[in-house]
Every structure is written in C-alpha cells, then in structure tokens.
Amino acid sequence: MALIYNWWSLFVRLGNPKARMDAIAAREPNAIATYGEAEMKSFILKDLLKQQVMQREVNAFLHVDDGDVAAACRKAGAGAREIHVGHILARGDSPEALKKIGEAQQALAGGMDFLQAAQQFSDDPSAAQNKGDLGFVKAGQFVKEFEQTAFAMQPGQVSPPVKTQFGYHLIKVFETRTLAAENCDTMDEATRGRYLDQVYQEQREKRLKDFLAKLRAEATIRILD
Numbered sequence: 001m002a003l004i005y006n007w008w009s010l011f012v013r014l015g016n017p018k019a020r021m022d023a024i025a026a027r028e029p030n031a032i033a034t035y036g037e038a039e040m041k042s043f044i045l046k047d048l049l050k051q052q053v054m055q056r057e058v059n060a061f062l063h064v065d066d067g068d069v070a071a072a073c074r075k076a077g078a079g080a081r082e083i084h085v086g087h088i089l090a091r092g093d094s095p096e097a098l099k100k101i102g103e104a105q106q107a108l109a110g111g112m113d114f115l116q117a118a119q120q121f122s123d124d125p126s127a128a129q130n131k132g133d134l135g136f137v138k139a140g141q142f143v144k145e146f147e148q149t150a151f152a153m154q155p156g157q158v159s160p161p162v163k164t165q166f167g168y169h170l171i172k173v174f175e176t177r178t179l180a181a182e183n184c185d186t187m188d189e190a191t192r193g194r195y196l197d198q199v200y201q202e203q204r205e206k207r208l209k210d211f212l213a214k215l216r217a218e219a220t221i222r223i224l225d
Contacts, residue, residue, distance in 0.1 A: 054208075057207075057211050058204060058207045058208050058211055059204070061207050062200060062203045062204055062207065063203075064196055064199045064200050064203065068199045069187075069192055069195045069196050069199060070184045070185070072195040072198055072199050073184035073187065073191075073195050074184050076195070080138075080139075080178070080179040081176055081177060081178050081179055082136040082137060082138050082176070082177055082179060083136065083137060083150060083151060083153075083173050083175070083176045084135060084136050084137075084173065084174040084175045084176070084177075085134050085135075085137055085150050085171060085172065085173050085174065086114060086115065086118060086131070086132040086133045086134055086171070086172045086174065087118070087122070087124070087132055087134065087146075087169045087170060087171050087172070088101070088104050088114075088117060088118045088121050088122045088124075088127075088132055088169065088170040089122050089123050089124040089127075089132075089166060089167055089168070089169055090104070090121070090122075090123055090167050090168045090169075091123040091166060091167040092167050093163065093167065093168075097167050097168055098161070098168060100121060100123075100168075101121075101161045101167075101168040101169075101170060102161075103121065104117050104120075104121040104122075104170055105160075105161070105170060107120070107121065108158060108170070114132070114158065114172045115131035115132060115133060116131070117132075118131050118132025118133075119131050119132070123167065133174075136177070137150075138179070139151060143164045143165060143166075145162055145163065145164045146162060146164050146169060146171065149162045149171055150171050150173060153171070153173040154173065154176075155173050155174060155175045155176055156172075156173070156174075157172070157173055158170060158171070158172045159171040159172075
C-alpha cells in the first residue's frame, strides 16, 4: 500500500494527472478501456518525468535576447538571394516518367528552347500558360531536393533529372539577384518572432545535444555474464 501511495504522490507532484487523464478520455473515449488505467498513468508519468528533465537540464539554460535576434537577422540577410527558375516535370516515379524526362533532356541537348520544351514535355498543369517559368523565388518555397539543386546552380545551367515526391524535374536557373538587406533594427513583431523562434530552437538543440553527450560520457556500462 505504501508503494502505491508513494508512486501516486510522485505522480501528483509532477503535474496534474487527473486533468491529463480527463483530456485523454475526452479526446479518445476508448483509450483508457483499451490500454487500462494503470498503463495510461504510467505513460503520463513517463511524459511528465521527461518534461521535468528537459526543463531542468535544457530549457532552464536557454536565453534569447534582442542581440541574439538581431544577429540572426543579419546572418540571414548576408548573401540572401532570389533565383529566376524554370522547370520541366515528368510526374511520378515510373519508368515512363523517367523516359519522358530523358526525352526532354535530348530535346534540350538538340537545341530546343527550355520554355518551348516545358510547354511540350512538362506535366505541370501551369506549363501551358507559364512555359515552366516559375519566376523569382526565395529559399524555402520548394521541396528540399528541388531547392538544394536550384540554389546551387549558376544562371544558364540546366540540371540533370532531379527526383522529388512529385516526379522528375529538369531545372533551369535563368538569373539570380541579391535581396535588399532587411533592416534588423526596425523589425516588425512577426519578423522578430520568427528570428526569436529560430534562435531559441538552435540554442535548445545545442543544449540538448550537449546534455545527451554528457549522459553518454558519464554512463556506466557493465557486461553481465
């Protein structure tokens, strides 16, 4: 009986277990019946313990001030640029899609204009109107594989086939331009909040990484026969 009392006392001190149980029951009415009350309490206890450790060992050490926010803003503005980009898309990951993007490559190698080839070969529905020309874009507007390739290219270059979740792309960068530097001393609240979140997450990831490395270094490993 004392063991049960001590366990529940710890549970209560760590947070509000009843409120959590009620919230789970409201959101998932069958959860407690499915997993059992004891298992649900155990799950919540582990979650609360994890949160306490994170708060004590990681979050308590985080501090972001105006200087950090301004520094992140200046760093983001250094060398920031837009690229004028176009693409030809063969939708899907089938052999037929790969064959189609290969045919577009051959047409370009034979001297066909990129925009003309986009009109003829691209499966992007907008290509009929924009001829594959996506205009000037900033980093963060496309899926990772497309963006990493496009922003590494020089004006006039056409990429080899790039596979994304949408299919195979041929990417052309027409031109690039440097963005006007953002005024980091007169940011609006939305911009300031964005940089604040960025710095906070960077600090949190570094602190967590250091904490885990410390745990590993201090861990005692015993091999039992």
